[in-house]
Amino acid sequence: MIFSLLWTDMLVWGLLSVLIFLGWGASRSPQVRQQWHTIFRSSIAMASTIILLFYIFFTLLDSVHLRFAIESTESKHEQVQYSEIVSLLDLIFAHNIEGTERTYSEPFALNEYTKSIVVDANGVTKQEYLPLKHVSNRDESVKTSLIAIMMGLSISMIFVLMHILWRSETGFKDTFRLTFQGKTELPWRTAYVTMTLLITLFTWFYMLSFDYHVLGTDKVGGDVLYQSLKSIRTGVLIGILTTLIMLPVAILLGVSAGLFRGWVDDVIQYLYTTLSSIPGVLLIAAGVLSMQVMMNNNPTWFESTLERSDLRLLFLILILGITSWTGLCRLLRAETLKISQMEFVTAAKAFGVGKLTIISRHIIPNLMHIILISVVLDFSGLVLAEAVLSYVGVGVDPTMHSWGNMINQARLEMARDPMVWWSLFSAFVFMFILVLAANLLSDRVQTVLDPRNKS
Template identity: 50%
Template structure:
């Protein structure tokens, strides 16, 4: 085999989560009342627009989660195959040269020369202090001073053209499929999309896709010749680092939720439903937990695991495994410290539902507590859980950035938004300023969190019982 698949802990959990989401979807498909709010969501322009952006990030994250170790080339085929120490992901393969083409140190976006002056040995024997040419960025230009601008413009135009072609193909595909499904003519369908007469806001979806494509395609084309977003201190491409950071952010957000959700759901419903001493006990736990500063608890636990990992280096085959374990542990800690909010919400809701007459009717039939909880309480608080998960997503992405910045986040060798910002921190004082690391981390994170927030907003509207009741009453 040319490679050996590696399944990191976080990969496994991420794909588990994905399959759970698919399972949830299959479960709902036959239940129209559960599907109704999602259908509302599907028709919301805000939701669909932000979902397109979110889908881009999720796709990058998923592609980056397929890990393997490539086989080392060996002269003798009879020997047992040996694999590289470094674990790569599918994303690394896709972006190819971005990963390997590293410069010496900082260079500005699209630059052809290094950012810092260096002493260069001249072929004639003398020495010169100058900005040396980059090894890869713009290396194809014979005379950067005159060729650079036309070349960049040419590549940008090519990228834009490529994006437009791609987008047109997509728009044709969507319209074609839609026309086939509804049995209308192609032109008619296209006009329906354009004038927003379709129930699903296809126009918004297509516009969002256009924005992404018109931004990404030139970036991608330029990235083949230049470091589009510059390079960092050790010469790594910032665009590549930003793409790699997406997975870290996504993982933190989703896996911490995975830890938090069962805790919050079980304890919250139990507290509200049973009341009495169960309620008291659970309330005391979360009140106590809430009064400890979260950062302190996280810092203490992370430092503990750091010491443990430093004293047991033999446990990890690769750097990636070590990074991964620390990431997992961070998710765990974040999950443990963040379940109280949702728990409190669910407790209140269960307290209310417990007095509902259908729950009383179930008691009158002698239905067991477990069944009452699973059939009557849980389905009726599901909307709160969905909304809370969506809202927590962006909070956790930001939490990772803050924690890594403070130094108690993910492993310092792991690429993450927080680490990028932390590394760029000192260079902000430099003159001229090294701004691109921070700016690109900031921009990507902003778009990701903003689209998650907008999506969560639309989700809350779609699930808000008052809004759905009102629209039902109107109908």
């Protein structure tokens, strides 16, 4: 077994390391720590954060890729052959990958969704619903559900007790009692309830997935639950990495235009005005299609289809980052123009303080609330943008799992009779929950960090 690092895997784990380092540094600042405590005093913000962490957990599971050695019956001196690249999430749901059906089936169905022409032993041709190959009897579903619920509750209880023990200062019993009564400074009870519901629901889905196709199958018999979970990584990566790519560009150009003014301001204004005038979809389509032509002309660059689709995902992230910074840049320029006229900045200039020092000590700290709010809001918009771009055919590679590809494949299924609704419904629910949680958290961040909200 060897580890196989894709481009996006390196970005994900590098980003996680940076965020852990920044979080450790921010925790040493009493002011920053107090601000985040104020944000998480809201039960809605706490529940939204738990949901987002749940999505990030699946992203990390799908960002560890492995290749296994294939046993060879020939000479041992030959070069070792390896299997296709798989992730930890693929290994967890290997039974769903292997249990591919022939065609459509409804959630928890025992038979195919449409009738097939069969010939019986007497040579009579008739139409009937063929049974699915990889499902079991419904008689065991109740027992499996009870076991799954008990297992999910047990796992959740272990995490809850460990966390209460870790944060207990006045004793475990007192901390447990205050948490159960909802009298803690932060709404830990809400966090524990949300985490318990998510773990129990996932455990129930996972254990039933050995006996049923929980969310049905698509046209070629693929499991929809597995596809929905695999699509989490694509949506989260586009939302997070694109935001972090466009953030330095927006901050650098926006602050420079507002502080230096003159020809610097004119050039930057001309740049983002011109870029904003180009329809975003056309610019993205041109970039993605150019990249597609280059990859088609150089097939030797890639050892597998996964590496090819990963490079296209990375290029799509870069294109979205290049085209998404103009709005935040315009906003930061306007705020910098206002802050640069305030007394503390004027005094710093009078004492001969350098421009870089003014930016780092006076401008950026007073723009952090706008930056944080924009980051969370842009995340939601980019997750939805991926779905729209994949729907029109200029998003991620068609072989890559994404909610946009699921919606694109389901558009014709909605027009058939009988209607196939579960693929579109599953993609919609997973995407809706992610975007809703991000928007609810952004509302709380805006309420707390916006200086105009004195309360």
